[in-house]
Amino acid sequence: MIEGIFVEGLVYGMMVLGVFITFRILDFPDLTVDGSFPLGAAIFASMATSGFPVLFAVFVSFLGGVLCGAITALIHNKLKVPSLLAGILTMTMLYSVNIRVLGNKANLPLLGTETSLTRVVDFAQRIFGTGISESWIILVFFILLTAGIKIILDLFFHTDVGLTLGALGSNEQMVVSQGVNPEILKMTGVGLSNGIVALSGAFAAQYQGFADVSLGQGIVITGLASVMIGEFIIHSNRIELLTLRVILGSLVFKGIMYLGRYYGYYINLTPNDLKLITGLMIILSLFLTKWQKAQRTERNI
Template sequence: MLEGIFVEGLIYAIMALGVFFTFRILDFPDLTVDGSFPLGAVIMATSLTAGQNPLFGLLLAFGGGVLAGFVTAAIHNRLKVPHLLAGILTMTMLYSVNIRILDNRANLPLLRVDTVLTHVTAAAGNLIPADWAALIFFIAVVLAIKLALDLFFHTDMGLVFGALGNNEQMVRVQGVNPATLKLIGVGLSNGLVALSGAFAAQYQGFADVNLGQGIVVSGLASVMLGEFIIKSNRIGLLTLRVILGAILFKAIMYLGRFYGYYINMTPNDLKLIAGILIIASLAVTNYRRIRGKGGTAA
């Protein structure tokens, strides 16, 4: 049970890191996530059932997510469509794209198909249980992604991304095209989200076009919960708290799913809980900001 919570939390932490990139770094509210998450899942499932190597499937899923992000950024840049509407348009179109990839089916099971996790379990042999082998694998994957992001944000381009989210005009003055940065940033963000969807499909044993419903809310909740755990402006701690927030969010959802019946709560109420968590996080953040200003003024 405990290892399952951590595994799911780590899988969704990859998605939350993508959401963190657009919402916190780029200041680009992006709803493409609800479409790119199942996109990664259906690409992965189709690739596996076609007999392709799982690593190749992961690369395809990541590439598909990057292309989805490119479409959103291009709609925003070229047509001057607001962030949210551009994301909604891409998300809506991706629903049909995902069904097409699944050959006009809504879902695809991965029974008797070799996945990354079956290879990990086989490699572990009888040394450790399968659940713990999966946990160790995802810890390694998430840490690798986190370290790659930390290194990226310390490069010149990474620093420019941070500046873009704070002051786009300043980036223009420096001779950098914000449209190009948004194209790259939103693409990378959705690539991570699709990669998370690919891992989720393998862990759950199926891909479904509806896997992305409410994913952006889960990502936001993870980001905001992490902000309560660690307060810092250092990028290494910022990415760490996103990961911890995703695990905490999954733990809260688990408690609501398995113990909520004591208060007549059903699985249908989980999205309500996620929304309340975000609202509470925003309220506490505003309270802290007001309190901080009052303290400074005093």
């Protein structure tokens, strides 16, 4: 059971990395995520069930997410609307698009379809023998996958374009002064974020064994709660630690949700209460952050 929590934390951890990029690095609160996460799942499911190669399906899912993010950024840039509204627009439209992608269905099972997980399990059992438990193989696979994406992101944020992306969130004028088009930079950043989110969606579908349009419900809030929990764990300005704490935050969040789901009935909680709890957790984090800040300034005076 414990490995289940870890796997979920890692699958969703990828998504939280995407949310972290928009909310924390770009300072571009982006709600597209609620639509790009199920889009990734939908693209993967419909492609995999139609017999496309698994890796290719994963790659197209990623591109689909990038496109959604770019559209949100484009709406924000060209029509000068707040990022929140632009995100809600794209997300709403994506709901219809996702149903289309799933073949006018709300749900598409992956039973019997080859996925990256079935392949990895086959591969591992051929090498290490069939005695090895499937769930542990999947756990190791997701550890490697999430770590790989984290490391690629870390490297990206050390490149010139990555650093400039980092500056965009804290000082747009500086980026303009350096001769960089902020609109294109925003499209790059929001696109990258949603690409990762869609990738996470594609793997969530493979892990759960189906793609569903409602998969994205509340994803932004889940991501935000995980980001905030992570911020209590580590304080740093180094990107390696920032991305690490994002993943840790996701693991802790999934842990808390697990406790709520399985032991919540002792205090009369039902799974329907989890959204309320997520919201309350964010409010609590905001309150604690504010309180911590007040403490720090008091000490300085």
